[in-house]
Amino acid sequence: MEKQFPSRLRFNLGFLLEASLGTSRTIELAYPTIQVAADLTLTPLTGAFVVTRTGEGIYVSGLLKSQLEITCVRCLENGHVAASLQIDDLFYYPPATAPEGEFVVGEDGFIDLAPLVRELAILEIPIQPICKPDCRGLCVECGKNLNEGSCDCQQERIDPRLATLRQLLDE
Ligand SMILES: [Zn+2]
Ligand SMILES: [Zn+2]
DSSP states (O other), X not given: OOOOOOOSOEEEOHHHHTSOTTOEEEEEEEESSXXXXXXXXXXXXXXXXEEEEETTEEEEEEEEEEEEEEEOTTTOOEEEEEEEEEEEEXXXXXXXXXXXXXXXXXXXXXXXXXXXXXXXXXXHSXXXXXXXXXXXXXXXXXXXXXXXXXXHHHHHHHHHHHHHHXXXXXX
């Protein structure tokens, strides 16, 4: 077992376990920044989710929003991409009734959203992240970030091609 990171996304839903089936509450989140796991900090984490008492436990449903830090594969600058984390999960109660690998409401009445939020956030990280759709990347010759302006080597490489094109058009 890995050493457990103390979760800051634990919610006491003990009151809901005592309520009648179908009872629900909305919980809003507005963290400017929150460390979700040892390897993941979300800045920010906002949104809302509804917790509903069901016969099997507590159903959690909602939409959280964040910004994920990325390093652009074209220009190597750090940037952000918007991430939506859709939650639709049953937390089983009592915990012993949960199938293998499913989420549970603890005997203490707490649910921990950190593992779920981490899982959803990691799925949202693009495999080839780019800072913006039209990122121009780095010049392969001099390494200049072309988003900040053109470099001289690019001019030299494009001009001959344009000259050839002009020639073709003239013919
Ligand atoms: Zn970029
Ligand atoms: Zn260059």
